[in-house]
Amino acid sequence: MVHCRYLILLFCLAGIAGPVQATPLFDDDQPLKIELKGPLSTLIDNKEAREEKPFQLQVDGTQLALKVRTRGNSRMRVCTFPPLRFNFRKMENVGTVFEGQDKLKLVTQCRKGKRSQQDVLEEYAAYRIFTLLTDVSFRVRLVHVSYVDTDGSRDNPDGQYGFLIEPEKQLVQRLQGERSEVAAVTLKSLDPEQAALVYIFQYLVGNTDWSLVKAESDDSCCHNIVLVAIDSKRNLVPFDFDLAGIVNAKYAHPDPSLSIRSVQQRLYRGFCTDRDVLRGALDKVVSRQEDILGVIWGLPFLTDKDKAKRVKYLGRFFDEASDADAMIKSFEKTCHP
Known part of the structure; x- marks a missing residue:
């Protein structure tokens, strides 16, 4: 009985301290290779609708189901390939680098060409510079994304760089x-x-x-x-x-x-x-x-x-x-x- 009461006390104290979020994604600075497979052409051709579409994400040999939609304000207008938002099934992420993640923002290569790829990396650098100066900052993770378009011609097997941004909720909890x-x-x-x-x-x-x-x-x-x-x-x-x-x-x-x-x-x-x-x-x-x-x-x-x-x-x-x-x-x- 005493042992049970001790365990209950531990659970209560843990509850007071608040939930501990497992977020291994932003604990590493090395570029993460992923493959994103789904109706990419439909998603981008109808970008203003911001409608979620079913995709598959492959990382480290594991395939995860998720929904993807376009996002952004000014970049929605100026980019031929707008930023994306991932919506994971949290229970399926356990044991992967995406464990603990729900909705994630991906900054993509806005337009075709070398210059636009540089832009992504330079913006990523701005985030990284600020994290050097203070923990009160959004953490980011560089990714190298290979795209497989299941309903068009936007395949990019060679991949391109982008980066994921720490969700606002995680930022607030971490701080x-x-x-x-x-x-x-x-x-x-x-x-x-x-x-x-x-x-x-x-x-x-x-x-x-x-x-x-x-x-x-x-x-x-x-x-x-x-x-x-x-x-x-x-x-x-x-x-x-x-x-x-x-x-x-x-x-x-x-x-x-x-x-x-x-x-x-x-x-x-x-x-x-x-x-x-x-x-x-x-x-x-x-x-x-x-x-x-x-x-x-x-x-x-x-x-x-x-x-x-x-x-x-x-x-x-x-x-x-x-x-x-x-x-x-x-x-x-x-x-x-």
């Missing part, structure tokens, strides 16, 4: 936080050090496609930012970097309301922040310079010349950061009060 949905945020409501790190990171990768206000098409704040409340403070978790300067996609153009002509022009878009807090965030980024550039050098598919261009782009940030006072003063000219 032991809560999703915060509000119409707008104030400077006082944010974790100051974490927010400053986001401002500096966005400037580093040349991303202006984000804001701390609600977009017209959204129900809550913020544009390309997820708000996660941790210990009574809101944290900014950025996503979607296809319009960033580090990617420089052919379809990328800055918002006409901004005072820049190219997405490769950097523009500080954060709140006006205490100089010491900004300096601390800047120091943190600069201290990881070698690791940040290493993300680029470690990318597959890109030639050394392609990698050197991206390293040069990031290098201009670090050159500017060598005079921290001047950089922070320049931020104060465009910061949001």
Whole structure:
């Protein structure tokens, strides 16, 4: 009887601590090879419908049934091959790299050609750079996908790179936080050090496609930012970097309301922040310079010349950061009060 009571107590304590999610998918940085088989032509030709279709995914010799649909906002318009969303049968994932997964976002190669394949990898690099700086970030997993089209001619047996993004629910659980949905945020409501790190990171990768206000098409704040409340403070978790300067996609153009002509022009878009807090965030980024550039050098598919261009782009940030006072003063000219 005592033994039974002890076991019951253990189960209760486990329940209080919350469920432990098995998510081996994002614990490894090595590219994952998968094959996706199904009605790809029907899915893409009717992409606006966003209707789920039955597919088979093969990974490590195991075949998994899932449903797939198109997703995205701007990429739905500009991409001939839009991003996808996987919907797994969770009980069938046990014992595979997808164990614990339910719905997953896949960033695909938007258009045909080498340049578009580079774009995917460079956007993946932006996510990886931010995870180097903080755990308050979306984890990603690089995949090499071979497509088998069962009702058309979109087969791609040689495969192409894409990447999977950690689901928002898993992000919040991992951070032991809560999703915060509000119409707008104030400077006082944010974790100051974490927010400053986001401002500096966005400037580093040349991303202006984000804001701390609600977009017209959204129900809550913020544009390309997820708000996660941790210990009574809101944290900014950025996503979607296809319009960033580090990617420089052919379809990328800055918002006409901004005072820049190219997405490769950097523009500080954060709140006006205490100089010491900004300096601390800047120091943190600069201290990881070698690791940040290493993300680029470690990318597959890109030639050394392609990698050197991206390293040069990031290098201009670090050159500017060598005079921290001047950089922070320049931020104060465009910061949001």
